[in-house]
Amino acid sequence: MTGERTKRFPLGLADLVREPRRRDTRPGEARTSLAGAGNSGPSKAGVGALAKPGAKVSANAGNPAIAKSNASAPFKAPPAKPVNAKPVSAKPVSAKPVSSIKPAHLAGNAAAPRAAMPGGASVPRAAAAVTGAPAVALNGAHALTSERVRERMVERLRANGIADARVLQALAAVPRHMFIDPGLATQAYEDAALPIGHHQTISKPSVVARMLELAGAGRVLERVLEIGTGCGYQAAVLSQIARDVYSIERIKPLYERAKTNLRPLRIPNIRLHYGDGRLGLPSAAPFDAIVIAAAGFDVPQALLEQLAIGGRLVAPVAVSGTQSAAGEAAQVLTLVERTGPAQWRESRLDRVFFVPLKSGVI
Numbered sequence: 001m002t003g004e005r006t007k008r009f010p011l012g013l014a015d016l017v018r019e020p021r022r023r024d025t026r027p028g029e030a031r032t033s034l035a036g037a038g039n040s041g042p043s044k045a046g047v048g049a050l051a052k053p054g055a056k057v058s059a060n061a062g063n064p065a066i067a068k069s070n071a072s073a074p075f076k077a078p079p080a081k082p083v084n085a086k087p088v089s090a091k092p093v094s095a096k097p098v099s100s101i102k103p104a105h106l107a108g109n110a111a112a113p114r115a116a117m118p119g120g121a122s123v124p125r126a127a128a129a130v131t132g133a134p135a136v137a138l139n140g141a142h143a144l145t146s147e148r149v150r151e152r153m154v155e156r157l158r159a160n161g162i163a164d165a166r167v168l169q170a171l172a173a174v175p176r177h178m179f180i181d182p183g184l185a186t187q188a189y190e191d192a193a194l195p196i197g198h199h200q201t202i203s204k205p206s207v208v209a210r211m212l213e214l215a216g217a218g219r220v221l222e223r224v225l226e227i228g229t230g231c232g233y234q235a236a237v238l239s240q241i242a243r244d245v246y247s248i249e250r251i252k253p254l255y256e257r258a259k260t261n262l263r264p265l266r267i268p269n270i271r272l273h274y275g276d277g278r279l280g281l282p283s284a285a286p287f288d289a290i291v292i293a294a295a296g297f298d299v300p301q302a303l304l305e306q307l308a309i310g311g312r313l314v315a316p317v318a319v320s321g322t323q324s325a326a327g328e329a330a331q332v333l334t335l336v337e338r339t340g341p342a343q344w345r346e347s348r349l350d351r352v353f354f355v356p357l358k359s360g361v362i
Contacts, residue, residue: 146175146188150175151172153171157205162206162213164212164216166216167212167216170212170237170238171209174237174265176202177189178261179196179232179236179261181194181196189205191206193207196231196257197253200230200355201355202230202231202233203230203233203234207352208233208237211291212237215289215290216241216289221241221289223242223246223287224242224245224287225281225284225290226245226246227290228248228249228292228294228357229249230258231257231261232247234291235272236262236270239270244269246273246284248272248274248277248280250274252274252362278357280302280305285305286306287306288310288311290311290312290313290314291315295317295356295357296356297318299315307336308338309340310338311338313336314336316331316332316333316354317333317348318331319331319332331351331354332348333350334349
């Protein structure tokens with residue numbers, strides 16, 4: 001080298017190609033060194049290990065492979081360029097929603113989709129991949145566990161005596177978290193009744209399962225009437241075990257909410273009606289089963305008349321002269337079977353608690 005170049009580059013070529021001392025790195029340190037490659041300070045294991053105080057060194061000097069390839073060529077000092085190394089970070093695993101379970105295959109499901117709900121809310125039956133309720137953003141952890149939580153819920157119901165495979169499969173297929181408020185999403189698969197507004201509740205999964213098992217009794221259900229749509233959850237479960245489901249709600253905001261909740265599930269065989277449930281739906285009668293989700297002191301005669309011969313009606317009935325712990329009349333889950341044109345047989349079964357069955361619309 002000339003004297004001028006020697007002053008500018010005090011290191012000889014042999015110094016530059018010397019392999020830096022290696023040190024063992026732990027798994028967690030590799031990312032740190034890469035992420036810090038663009039920092040202004042030198043790395044201890046990199047170029048800075050060869051540099052002497054006051055020396056200027058090419059950014060590639062710490063790379064033995066690059067230094068070796070340049071050894072045979074005349075040394076030219078390239079202009080110093082900042083090392084533009086991008087930090088390496090692990091990409092997050094995008095969790096796909098797992099709440100898409102195929103509903104039970106039923107006779108008649110292959111039929112072409114029909115206009116099921118007023119206002120164009122009808123959509124084909126689907127085991128759609130559902131990630132959350134309308135206006136409900138579930139976090140990734142909840143989306144990942146919702147299917148498994150439903151399965152555990154179903155296992156608990158089976159252990160507690162629910163034996164109808166169709167009912168269990170229907171409960172496993174319907175994402176209950178879609179029908180409740182966002183703040184209660186973590187309780188969606190607990191065996192608890194939850195508020196849905198307007199002094200109404202979504203029934204316990206165990207109560208829904210019990211009522212539907214009694215209503216079905218292993219039969220093929222063509223037409224089912226539900227009194228008290230609420231948020232739409234029980235209607236969605238019924239749609240998995242019956243060919244056609246008619247549901248009546250007397251509270252207009254809940255009727256609209258049920259339509260909103262059911263629309264993403266694309267279920268074609270539910271027909272929602274806004275009206276007085278005590279009057280039933282004579283235009284669609286007779287029904288193979290009627291399920292009443294509110295308690296009165298009797299079963300309305302209009303509903304008994306709309307039950308098909310051989311059909312079964314399940315309802316909570318308040319027993320006059322009795323009192324529950326809440327200070328109200330005790331309620332008993334009641335099964336009514338129509339055995340003839342003017343004959344019905346009644347059986348009283350379990351203690352339950354439902355909101356009152358009222359007349360009129362609001």
